[in-house]
Amino acid sequence: AVERVHERRAKYVAGAQSTYYETPVQMVRGWRHWLYDSAGRRYLDLINNVAVVGHSHPALTAAAARQMALLNTNSRFLYDAMGEYAERLADTLPEELHTFFFVNSGSEAVDLAVQLARVYTGRRSVVVIEGAYHGWTSDVFALDTLPHDRPRWREELDEHVHVAETPDPYRGRHGARVEPYLESVRRACAEAGPGGGVAAFVVEPLLGSQGGIVPPPGYLAGAYAAVREAGGVCIADEIQVGMGRTGSAFWAFEGQGATPDIVVAAKATGNGHPIGVVACRPEIAAGFGRRAGFFSSTGGGPVSCRVGTAVLDVLRDERLPENARTVGTHLGAELNALAARFPEIGAVYGEGLYRGVDIVEPGADKKPAPAAATQICERMFELGVVIQPTGVELNVLKIKPPLCFDNAAADYFLAQFTRVLEERAQ
Numbered sequence: 001a002v003e004r005v006h007e008r009r010a011k012y013v014a015g016a017q018s019t020y021y022e023t024p025v026q027m028v029r030g031w032r033h034w035l036y037d038s039a040g041r042r043y044l045d046l047i048n049n050v051a052v053v054g055h056s057h058p059a060l061t062a063a064a065a066r067q068m069a070l071l072n073t074n075s076r077f078l079y080d081a082m083g084e085y086a087e088r089l090a091d092t093l094p095e096e097l098h099t100f101f102f103v104n105s106g107s108e109a110v111d112l113a114v115q116l117a118r119v120y121t122g123r124r125s126v127v128v129i130e131g132a133y134h135g136w137t138s139d140v141f142a143l144d145t146l147p148h149d150r151p152r153w154r155e156e157l158d159e160h161v162h163v164a165e166t167p168d169p170y171r172g173r174h175g176a177r178v179e180p181y182l183e184s185v186r187r188a189c190a191e192a193g194p195g196g197g198v199a200a201f202v203v204e205p206l207l208g209s210q211g212g213i214v215p216p217p218g219y220l221a222g223a224y225a226a227v228r229e230a231g232g233v234c235i236a237d238e239i240q241v242g243m244g245r246t247g248s249a250f251w252a253f254e255g256q257g258a259t260p261d262i263v264v265a266a267k268a269t270g271n272g273h274p275i276g277v278v279a280c281r282p283e284i285a286a287g288f289g290r291r292a293g294f295f296s297s298t299g300g301g302p303v304s305c306r307v308g309t310a311v312l313d314v315l316r317d318e319r320l321p322e323n324a325r326t327v328g329t330h331l332g333a334e335l336n337a338l339a340a341r342f343p344e345i346g347a348v349y350g351e352g353l354y355r356g357v358d359i360v361e362p363g364a365d366k367k368p369a370p371a372a373a374t375q376i377c378e379r380m381f382e383l384g385v386v387i388q389p390t391g392v393e394l395n396v397l398k399i400k401p402p403l404c405f406d407n408a409a410a411d412y413f414l415a416q417f418t419r420v421l422e423e424r425a426q
């Protein structure tokens with residue numbers, strides 16, 4: 001029974017390794033954009049920007065099973081799956097970013113990217129955006145400026161980390177004016193100067209941990225220019241936003257009209273199977289040497305790479321980025337219509353199937369309403385929709401479903417969401 005599952009987990013697994021819901025609910029099966037619990041209830045999955053092609057896709061199951069039955073071993077043997085996956089990833093990326101490293105997760109990928117930038121530049125400082133989350137390894141924790149994801153035992157920001165202002169057109173100090181935000185990046189780079197200069201600038205092309213904020217046009221290209229001017233390397237964290245989710249481009253940096261020096265991807269890469277990718281300029285990779293400068297025993301293993309390749313196949317064959325654009329446009333328009341109708345919605349963020357709904361206190365000038373956001377998520381759960389709050393104030397509902405999400409699923413979500421907003425307005 002679900003109580004037994006809950007008890008056993010609580011007994012043996014650290015409390016910090018928490019679950020989305022405190023109420024015991026045991027998910028036993030997933031299919032496309034649906035999750036099923038042990039009582040047979042079905043939930044629409046809006047949280048899951050991991051299962052990018054949908055849950056339990058048969059092509060992925062087959063690819064994993066086939067390779068698992070043949071060989072899954074240390075990544076330091078020569079096998080074709082890694083080269084094949086790298087070649088397929090290269091097809092999606094600009095020519096200068098065709099050198100890859102493979103690891104197991106997003107945190108490891110960001111950590112490795114920062115190490116590469118540090119070795120390449122011979123410097124240590126990193127510039128990040130306020131309210132960012134980039135992962136959990138020791139060095140990457142130091143980059144996290146999102147208050148609630150920052151472990152309490154790590155209160156001080158690392159002395160090598162410098163923070164630039166969030167380029168937030170809705171709530172930011174400078175509205176949609178791009179220049180003051182670029183100035184803030186220049187200032188952070190200059191601050192890094194005394195410690196030996198900036199090694200890297202790490203940013204999500206659309207700001208996922210801040211709620212899915214789209215920076216003002218020209219921000220990313222301008223920030224990259226400022227960082228390069230200061231001698232730093234630009235790292236795009238595409239872990240949440242990449243792989244067709246925004247609908248406008250396969251990688252979000254393309255949609256923002258800028259090209260980084262290093263791209264990191266994870267989550268969606270393996271549709272739940274662990275695989276993290278670092279794509280970089282060849283001269284940056286060269287900093288680690290030619291042989292044995294780096295290895296990860298399971299990162300980029302045969303099964304991971306076959307699954308990664310199968311994810312790319314499905315994205316292409318089922319035209320899922322195009323679907324993200326079509327369904328995302330419909331969803332965005334309907335969410336904006338709800339924002340016009342309900343004063344609890346302050347803003348709608350994002351592009352494609354990468355969306356955030358900013359919940360505010362009505363009439364209180366954009367004041368974030370985290371308690372209301374939590375209540376909305378709890379009520380949505382009762383109505384069979386899995387959705388969670390995100391953002392610096394935890395007041396933004398994040399909507400990042402699998403990219404097989406169709407108009408019927410979007411309308412199902414919109415109907416439940418409208419119902420909840422109506423109940424609350426009474």
Ligand code: PMP
Pocket residue numbers: 105106107108110133134135136204208209237239240266267
């Ligand atoms: N960067 C971003 C933007 C993320 O959202 C996450 C995961 N939430 C990470 C890095 C870390 O990835 P992982 O959990 O796979 O280590």
